[in-house]
Amino acid sequence: MHRTDLHRTDLHLEPNEASDLCRVFGPGVLDRHGWDRAFVTVLDEAAAEDALALLVHTAGAPLDEDWAALRVLADAGPNAGRTEDAEACASRDGYVYLVGSQFGKKAGPLAAKRSWIARVSERAIADALEQGGRPTLEIVRLRYGLHRAINDALADVKLLPLGPLGRQVYVDATIAIGEQKAKRWSGTVLPTDHPVNIEAAEFRADGRLLLGLRYPVTADGHPVLVELDNVEELFDDPNAVPRCGRVWVLGDVGSVEAPAGLRALDTRGGDRFDAIIGDLDASGKSATVLADHPEGARADSEHIRFELPADPAGGVVSAEVVHHFGDIRRIEGIAVDHEGHAHYVIDEEGHVALRTLVFD
Numbered sequence: 001m002h003r004t005d006l007h008r009t010d011l012h013l014e015p016n017e018a019s020d021l022c023r024v025f026g027p028g029v030l031d032r033h034g035w036d037r038a039f040v041t042v043l044d045e046a047a048a049e050d051a052l053a054l055l056v057h058t059a060g061a062p063l064d065e066d067w068a069a070l071r072v073l074a075d076a077g078p079n080a081g082r083t084e085d086a087e088a089c090a091s092r093d094g095y096v097y098l099v100g101s102q103f104g105k106k107a108g109p110l111a112a113k114r115s116w117i118a119r120v121s122e123r124a125i126a127d128a129l130e131q132g133g134r135p136t137l138e139i140v141r142l143r144y145g146l147h148r149a150i151n152d153a154l155a156d157v158k159l160l161p162l163g164p165l166g167r168q169v170y171v172d173a174t175i176a177i178g179e180q181k182a183k184r185w186s187g188t189v190l191p192t193d194h195p196v197n198i199e200a201a202e203f204r205a206d207g208r209l210l211l212g213l214r215y216p217v218t219a220d221g222h223p224v225l226v227e228l229d230n231v232e233e234l235f236d237d238p239n240a241v242p243r244c245g246r247v248w249v250l251g252d253v254g255s256v257e258a259p260a261g262l263r264a265l266d267t268r269g270g271d272r273f274d275a276i277i278g279d280l281d282a283s284g285k286s287a288t289v290l291a292d293h294p295e296g297a298r299a300d301s302e303h304i305r306f307e308l309p310a311d312p313a314g315g316v317v318s319a320e321v322v323h324h325f326g327d328i329r330r331i332e333g334i335a336v337d338h339e340g341h342a343h344y345v346i347d348e349e350g351h352v353a354l355r356t357l358v359f360d
Contacts, residue, residue: 007064007356010348013053013071017045018345018352020200020264021055021333022089024096029126034059039335040096040125041345041352042086048098048118049137051074051086052125055354056347063341063356072125074137076118083139085114088201090209090265095119097209097231098137102147103197106287108169110195111179112185115142117234140234143185146242150211150226151193153244158219160259162194163292170195170288199332201263202273204308207231208245210273212262215280215289215296221259223250223277227314246314250306253277253319258298264334264344271308274322274342276301276331299323303334303342303357323357 021039030036036059042051052074058066076083088099098118104110119139124135162171171193178186202211209228217223225248233240254260254277264276280296281287290296306319322342325331333345339359346353 004032007358009064009067009354009356011055011067011069011354013043013069013352017043017347018053019087019332019347020046020089020308020342021335021343021345022052022091022096022266022334023337024091024122025126028205029122031057032130036060037337037341037343040089040091041333042089044085044087044101045086046086048078048083048086048100048116048139049074049080049134051098052096052126052137053131054119063358067354069352070129072128073134074120075134076137076139079139079141082115082141082311083113083116084111087199088212088265090201090203092120092203092207096122096125097201099198099201099211101198102142102144102150103215104170104174104309105349106281106285106289108166108172108288109173110144110189112141112143112183113141115144115147116140117142117146117231119235121348138235140149142234142242143183144188146198146228146244147193147196149187149228149242149244150196150213151190153226153247154194154216154224157224157247157249159194159216159224160219160221160293162216166292168290197261200262200265200275202267205270206266210248210308212265213263214263215262217259217280218249219256221254221256223253223260223262224248225250225262239296241314246312248308248314249316250277250304250319251316253302253304254299257295258300259293259296259297263331264302264347266334267335268336271310273306273308274332274334274336275304275306275319276344277304278302278329279330287304301329301343
């Protein structure tokens with residue numbers, strides 16, 4: 001297919017820090033509203049129940065015109081206000097899933113309010129749009145359970161060494177808080193752990209949730225993906241703990257000189273994925289990761305594609321580059337629509353930047 005230039009659309013939400021994209025709604029909902037495309041994005045500066053937004057496109061309009069951004073405020077019940085930093089979203093079987101970063105602020109420590117996963121039904125979102133009210137958002141507060149499961153899964157992977165500052169402010173400081181305040185999660189974060197920053201999520205064909213890590217990466221600078229095996233169980237059983245299995249490495253993406261992490265994921269069906277890769281953290285913002293690893297700011301943003309095999313052991317896979325973004329670095333989400341056009345959400349000051357790469 002032939003690529004054309006990126007179409008630009010600027011949208012406004014409050015807050016305007018949009019992350020990730022995933023497709024939602026079938027023909028019935030789209031037709032009732034006069035739309036031909038609808039994507040969920042999440043606003044990472046809000047609590048989970050305030051983080052949902054829709055980016056919708058008027059049916060038949062050119063792809064660089066007639067987009068709108070709609071807030072969808074949800075009801076989180078007793079978990080209202082107990083979460084922050086939504087970084088990824090994915091849809092499957094009529095539900096939209098949101099994932100917290102599991103990370104911390106740029107100066108640490110790790111934050112339990114960022115350790116969560118949530119879901120809301122697409123039907124409830126549609127009903128709220130058409131009838132008013134707030135859709136119910138189910139939130140599972142993980143208390144570093146996913147951090148633990150990912151670190152255990154990565155035990156045999158040679159990772160970029162955690163620098164002394166990162167160990168101090170992310171790992172040691174978090175352990176100290178847990179012990180001093182006798183937190184329920186005390187003992188879940190271990191001295192040998194790496195902090196985990198999830199910024200991408202998408203479902204495999206078998207229902208496992210593929211998590212893309214912005215950090216850590218391998219010692220050779222390659223991005224890492226970890227499979228969460230029991231997503232549904234986390235919502236069905238209050239005593240369930242996350243279980244992570246296979247680990248995948250994109251072996252021809254990133255390097256020692258310019259390590260690259262995952263920023264977004266989307267599936268074209270089966271186990272074929274589109275992804276955004278880029279730097280390990282934003283430069284100029286006093287990020288601890290970059291203080292220890294300044295080379296982590298060098299990787300450019302790219303749209304890549306890869307396919308995962310059924311190999312139960314995981315392993316290294318290759319990827320192809322679809323688009324290089326040049327000077328545009330803060331690509332936060334990707335969704336490929338029913339016509340094969342790629343849509344990206346970009347973190348820009350003061351607005352939500354949507355870009356569309358049209359294929360003829």
